[in-house]
Amino acid sequence: MDPSASLDIEALKMTQEQYILAAQPGPPQKPGAPPSSTAGIYGWRKRCLYFLILLLLITMIVNLALTIWILKVMNFTVDGMGNLRVTKQGIRLEGVSEFLLPLYVKEIQSRKDSPLVLQSDRNVTASARNELGQITGRVTVGSEMVEAQCQRFEVRSSDGKHVLFSADEEEVTVGAEKLRVTGTEGAVFEHSVETPHVRAEPFQDLKLESPTRTLTMEAPKGVEVSATVGDLKVACRKELLLQSTEGEIFLNAKTIRLGSIPHGTPPSSLGTPYPRQTVYELCSCPNGRLYLAPAEAGSTCQAVSSVCLWS
Missing domain, CATH: 1.20.5 (Single alpha-helices involved in coiled-coils or other helix-helix interfaces)
Structure with missing residues (x-):
């Protein structure tokens, strides 16, 4: 074979390989190296x-x-x-x-032109606690009652200077000038009441009553019961006791009437009625009971009268 022909064939192969390498996008590979795989x-x-x-x-x-x-x-x-x-x-x-969980605040204040309304379907409770978390005061507004739990409850005047009402475990104090009870049954007290003045409304009757027990009025310097316009009536079922240990009982009136006083007769004259009398004298038994005896020239009051014997 002609040597020039073989050289042309080799040059043609090299030219073909260079074209193939130039056509590939990857970097040129060395002749004789294995083909590389593309990543992706x-x-x-x-x-x-x-x-x-x-x-x-x-x-x-x-x-x-x-x-x-x-x-x-x-x-x-x-x-x-x-x-x-x-x-x-x-x-x-x-x-x-609307608050679904407890609310802890220092102060709740409404606008100046609108009220503050706290509303709940069951009740509204405001509580105060100390440093240990213990409740020291609580106010609960429910559907049936308003309950306040505290050591001392006070209601003050608009200026905050005067206590109108206060209550604690020992006493209840009403600081207002007048305590008015408008109920038809009045006021009921189970124990003693201390007050300087008890007065009814104008043109209304004042009635102090103890249906089943004794009514006692005491004062260190005296008790005054007066009715400047109307009548003063004292009624009881049994005995009415007027007692003065050191002074006297003074009845000062133009007319003093003692009604339903029995007529007394001496035992010797039982069955012998006295003649019709229009004038009687007031007699007193040793036990203090009063009776009427016919007025005569002399006193007919006798300690052995039928009224005194059967009293």
Whole structure:
């Protein structure tokens, strides 16, 4: 074979290999080296990656839309949220607010032109606690009663200087100038009552009554019972006792009437009636019982009268 022909064939092969290497996108490989594999994600893996990226993008868009919607509905601003406003003085709530859990605050105050309303379906309870968490005072407003639990309960005047009503474990004090009871049955006291003055309303009767026990009025310097306009009536079922240990019982009136006084007759004259009498004298038995005896020239009062014997 001609040597020139073989050289042309070799040059042609080299030219073909250089064309193939130039056509490939990767870096040129050395002659005689094994072919390199291209790295990447192809097929179903590539589709799953694109689907995951799309799902994350949709989730992010939905979360952003929900966040914007919540901010719009709840009315979030730089000053607060909805009806809640944060001011320098504290927190301000406008409109109706509902609390599902306990509320711990230092002071609750309404607006100057509107009242403060605390409302609950069952009851409203306000409690005060000490440093140890123990309840020292509690006010409960329920559907049937209002209960206050404290060491001392006070009701003061509008200026806060005078105590109108106070109550503790030992006593109850009424500091008002007048205590008025408007019930038809009046006031019922199970034990003693200490007061400087008991007075009825104008044109109304004053009645002190003890239906089954004794009514006692005591005072170190005397008890005064007066009716400047109307009548003074004292009635009892059994005995009426007027007793003065050191002084006297003074009855000062234009007319003193003693009704239902029995007529007394001496034992010797039983069965012999006295003649018709229009004038009698008042007699007294040793036990203090009074009776009437016919008035004659001399006294007819006798200690052995029938009234004194049967009394």
